[in-house]
Amino acid sequence: MSDVSVIASFDFELLWETLFLKTYNTRLVVVSVTLLGAAAGLIGSFLLLRKQSLLGDALSHATLPGIGIAFALMSALGMNAKSLPGLLAGATITGLLGVLLVLAIKRTTRLKEDAAMGIVLSVFFGLGVAILRMVQKIPGQSSAGLESFIYGKPASMIASDRLFIIVVLVITTFACLLLLKEFTLLCFDTNFASTEGWPTLTLDILLMALVTAVTVIGLQAVGLILIIAFLITPATAARFWTNNLRHMLWLAAIIGAVSGWLGASVSALLPKLPAGAIIVIAAAVIFLISMIFGRARGVLPRFLRHLDLQRKVGRQHILRSTYEILENTQESHPIQNLPISMDLLRKHRYWSKGELAKVIRQARSEDHIERRPTGEICLSESGFGEASRITRNHRLWELYLIKHADIAPSHVDRDADMVEHLLGAEIVRQLEAELDLEKPIVESPHVINTELGLQSEPTS
Amino acid sequence: MNWTVNDLHIILVGVLCAMACALPGVFLLLRRMSMMGDAISHAVLPGLAVAFLVSGSRASWWMFFGAALAGVLTALFTQWITKFGKVERGAAMGIVFTTLFAIGLLLIEQGAGNVDLDAGCVLYGALEYTPLNLVTLFETEEFLIQMPHAALVTGSALLLNILIIGIFYKELTLASFDAGLAETQGFRPKVIHYLLMTMVAVTTVAAFEAVGSIIVIAMLIVPPATAFLITRRLPLLIGLSLALAATSAILGHLSSQALPALLGLPETMSSGMMATMSGFLFLLVWLFGPQGLLKKQSRELVAPPTL
Numbered sequence A: 001m002s003d004v005s006v007i008a009s010f011d012f013e014l015l016w017e018t019l020f021l022k023t024y025n026t027r028l029v030v031v032s033v034t035l036l037g038a039a040a041g042l043i044g045s046f047l048l049l050r051k052q053s054l055l056g057d058a059l060s061h062a063t064l065p066g067i068g069i070a071f072a073l074m075s076a077l078g079m080n081a082k083s084l085p086g087l088l089a090g091a092t093i094t095g096l097l098g099v100l101l102v103l104a105i106k107r108t109t110r111l112k113e114d115a116a117m118g119i120v121l122s123v124f125f126g127l128g129v130a131i132l133r134m135v136q137k138i139p140g141q142s143s144a145g146l147e148s149f150i151y152g153k154p155a156s157m158i159a160s161d162r163l164f165i166i167v168v169l170v171i172t173t174f175a176c177l178l179l180l181k182e183f184t185l186l187c188f189d190t191n192f193a194s195t196e197g198w199p200t201l202t203l204d205i206l207l208m209a210l211v212t213a214v215t216v217i218g219l220q221a222v223g224l225i226l227i228i229a230f231l232i233t234p235a236t237a238a239r240f241w242t243n244n245l246r247h248m249l250w251l252a253a254i255i256g257a258v259s260g261w262l263g264a265s266v267s268a269l270l271p272k273l274p275a276g277a278i279i280v281i282a283a284a285v286i287f288l289i290s291m292i293f294g295r296a297r298g299v300l301p302r303f304l305r306h307l308d309l310q311r312k313v314g315r316q317h318i319l320r321s322t323y324e325i326l327e328n329t330q331e332s333h334p335i336q337n338l339p340i341s342m343d344l345l346r347k348h349r350y351w352s353k354g355e356l357a358k359v360i361r362q363a364r365s366e367d368h369i370e371r372r373p374t375g376e377i378c379l380s381e382s383g384f385g386e387a388s389r390i391t392r393n394h395r396l397w398e399l400y401l402i403k404h405a406d407i408a409p410s411h412v413d414r415d416a417d418m419v420e421h422l423l424g425a426e427i428v429r430q431l432e433a434e435l436d437l438e439k440p441i442v443e444s445p446h447v448i449n450t451e452l453g454l455q456s457e458p459t460s
Numbered sequence B: 001m002n003w004t005v006n007d008l009h010i011i012l013v014g015v016l017c018a019m020a021c022a023l024p025g026v027f028l029l030l031r032r033m034s035m036m037g038d039a040i041s042h043a044v045l046p047g048l049a050v051a052f053l054v055s056g057s058r059a060s061w062w063m064f065f066g067a068a069l070a071g072v073l074t075a076l077f078t079q080w081i082t083k084f085g086k087v088e089r090g091a092a093m094g095i096v097f098t099t100l101f102a103i104g105l106l107l108i109e110q111g112a113g114n115v116d117l118d119a120g121c122v123l124y125g126a127l128e129y130t131p132l133n134l135v136t137l138f139e140t141e142e143f144l145i146q147m148p149h150a151a152l153v154t155g156s157a158l159l160l161n162i163l164i165i166g167i168f169y170k171e172l173t174l175a176s177f178d179a180g181l182a183e184t185q186g187f188r189p190k191v192i193h194y195l196l197m198t199m200v201a202v203t204t205v206a207a208f209e210a211v212g213s214i215i216v217i218a219m220l221i222v223p224p225a226t227a228f229l230i231t232r233r234l235p236l237l238i239g240l241s242l243a244l245a246a247t248s249a250i251l252g253h254l255s256s257q258a259l260p261a262l263l264g265l266p267e268t269m270s271s272g273m274m275a276t277m278s279g280f281l282f283l284l285v286w287l288f289g290p291q292g293l294l295k296k297q298s299r300e301l302v303a304p305p306t307l
Helices: A002-049 A055-076 A084-108 A113-135 A159-178 A180-188 A190-195 A200-222 A227-239 A245-269 A275-293 A299-329 A342-349 A353-365 A381-404 A412-422 A425-435 B005-030 B034-055 B061-084 B089-111 B119-124 B127-132 B149-167 B169-177 B179-184 B189-208 B212-228 B234-263 B270-288 B293-298
Strands: A369-371 A377-379 A447-449 A454-456 B134-139 B144-148
Touching (some): A002 A055, A002 A159, A002 A180, A002 A200, A002 A227, A002 A245, A084 A159, A084 A200, A113 B034, A113 B212, A113 B234, A113 B270, A159 A180, A159 A200, A180 A190, A180 A200, A200 A275, A227 A245, A227 A275, A227 B089, A275 B089, A299 A342, A299 A353, A299 A369, A299 A381, A299 A412, A299 A447, A342 A353, A353 A369, A377 A381, A381 A412, B005 B034, B005 B127, B005 B144, B005 B149, B005 B212, B005 B270, B034 B061, B034 B189, B061 B089, B144 B149, B149 B169, B149 B189, B169 B179, B169 B189, B179 B189, B189 B212, B212 B270, B270 B293
Antiparallel strands (some): A447 A454
16 A cells, blocks of 8 residues: 555656656747747848848758767767767858859859759758768768758757757847848838948848848758748738738747647647648748738738729719719809719710729718719719819819920829829828919819710810 | 679669759859759649659659649749739749749648658659669670669650750750740740750659759859850850760769778769769859959950850
8 A cells, every 4th residue: 555655656757757858848948949939030021121031041041061070070080970069060060161152153154043043052051961971871970860850850959959959049139130221221222221331241141140040040940941931931920910010020030939839838748740740830820810811912902992082083983973964964153963864974984884984882881972863873962072073182283283294284184193192182282382373173184075984185 | 992893783874864954054054044954943843743653653754744744833933923923033932932842842741741751752763773773785694784773764865865866956946045036937936945944853853763853953053154254156055064064973972982081081973973073063163163263363354255
């Protein structure tokens, strides 16, 4: 009886200890991978804005020969051949060499960047695999674990490695934040930056160095094939939500951190699942959601905004057409709001029956147009005011274009149509001041022929 | 170095595979889509995994079908993300292929963990083992002509690619150089585009078993790029790419036999060395070729090329 209880308590303690230790380890893994995600998201944003996302791919593949060579050298020198800083130093050297080769090939040959990246990526990777295979059977050193650089395995890191990784990541992130202004300038207007006296080449190299640092540090956790996703995906996802760079950087860092955290925790719970793959899939899911719903550039909000604009344009067209017809059919000023027939409207702008019905339905839902029992339509009180305002804006813009853009009066109607829907009250006030036209009614600069739906120059 | 019939077989498979890849690679290069080759050869992994899980065998038409589908999907998704999301093409490609590769890794780890399909095999292949799987072509009492099964597969891929490029030479050329004109002439550049993507995917699958995707990526990109530095004529470009691809494969295997002994190391991998050798040839042409870096001083800068 007492024996059993002793064994039970012993087991329990062991389990507790293991669990505690394991929790501690897991915590370190999760923290380092989360930090990695944040740093990669941050730096990947600049890479994305520089339109050099795939350069990270060439870079990560180019690190493999360095790992192999460093392993061989360290074992030849009798050191611990799997010391992480040593391996990563090798990775950094060949990685940077790869990036420099890409730039050199692009500069000195007729080949484009994609071919240059492809050459470096495939040749360095091939060389790396060949070297890894060669050094695998060096007597006295086990190369097991080097494979984790290809597919990624956070659990293969030992505790001192993780501290090293965390330190490098924190330094990288701070460097990136310190250089925020310079990098922003580099991304948006390189030529301006160089004329302002900024050392753009040095900045470019610094950015590449930071990318290299994050890539190399991330190799062990995510693997060299998938590390590129850490650089690209969070940044691209964040881009859908905002047009503000600072917000984008924050968001990219958060998205990267969340994917990293998810990937590392899931793979710690279920060791059979490769962490790199989970991280990439988590990031991809966030990307997909962002691409669809992202507020600034997402597909759905953009589509809705487009639909909204289309409605607004259609409504403004029908109001202006009605107003122009009223003007043309009446001698007296100010004109009166009388019902007009659908046929007249259709001729005026070449609407098909279906289109016209749709536009009228929208205008009616906003109480701008009323339908008479006779089948004619009539502007409402508010519609009439709106119509006269829209027509006036249109003409102001036409006059402005004729005066300042030298557009012929016979052609100005369509050109004005491209912009007038976006004129705000402020711009209209500026137009009035510019054209010296404060009166409520502005004459059309060209003849509006309602019967034929044609607009031609005034005869006199 | 012990020269055996095995080496001959390995070289045969390598050469056939390299040439099969170089053909579509020329058109990828002309369309500035070389990285698409890289993306597709990674992204076929889930197609292979699903096909493997469905059919339960490695050598089957399912594999070809699954991979070709995954390849076309890569191109399609990239297109969609670029078009609808207004994302730069490089970034879109990166997102698509890493995601597909990750899904493939998960599927393999989960479903096929204990069988003989693993990610490493897709990446590196097993060129050294191809001579173990021989097919008898011709057998009488005196003669026995055999070739590796992989040679048959990659050879078929090469023939298929020659056939497709032979038939659609005009369309491929026009669509590569002037997609707009091709469209107005009724050549459907989009169909040609996806045809090319399918070719790349099918070639990748044909090659993956024997040589892995390293060679596929290298041979898709490097020999055409090297040839591009030598000539501006398309027929010559294709011919040179094939020759360079074959040379890289031969040199690759030879060096994989010679190099480790030189360094006092046990062995290396032929497929890796084949990729390395293609890079070595590129380096030679880059430095010493007709427009090589070392000749730059003696020559005026010429106007941009017109192929």
